[in-house]
Amino acid sequence: MLCVVFGPWVGLLAAVVHTVAYLQLNAAVNAIAHTFGRQPYDNGATNLQWLAWITSGEGLHNNHHAAPTSAKLAFGPGEVDPAWPAIAGLRRLRLATVRSTGPRPHTERVEADAAA
Numbered sequence: 828m829l830c831v832v833f834g835p836w837v838g839l840l841a842a843v844v845h846t847v848a849y850l851q852l853n854a855a856v857n858a859i860a861h862t863f864g865r866q867p868y869d870n871g872a873t874n875l876q877w878l879a880w881i882t883s884g885e886g887l888h889n890n891h892h893a894a895p896t897s898a899k900l901a902f903g904p905g906e907v908d909p910a911w912p913a914i915a916g917l918r919r920l921r922l923a924t925v926r927s928t929g930p931r932p933h934t935e936r937v938e939a940d941a942a943a
């Protein structure tokens with residue numbers, strides 16, 4: 828589609844840039860968000876808000892591991908999932924179905940236990 832709109836070379840360049848950025852950000856989530864950051868839930872992943880801003884919320888990877896089927900990845904105060912407003916808007920327009928928006932009821936936050 829980009830080739831039709833912008834011509835073959837710009838379209839090809841845009842496709843290459845998109846592919847490389849997608850792969851690099853995916854690798855960043857799997858490498859960085861399993862090493863550095865907060866762990867509000869008891870699993871091997873971490874939350875990094877700055878990474879969440881550039882990966883549409885996937886930087887909140889500890890939350891993703893706690894609730895792998897959740898469309899919303901921000902559960903605690905100070906956490907922002909940049910993709911959630913778009914998903915919620917699509918749901919309001921009946922263009923998306925959201926099955927889960929958080930961790931299962933028995934999943935407790937480790938940080939909440941530590942603060943109590």
Ligand SMILES: [Zn+2]
Binds near residue numbers: 857861872888892
């Ligand atoms: Zn992971």
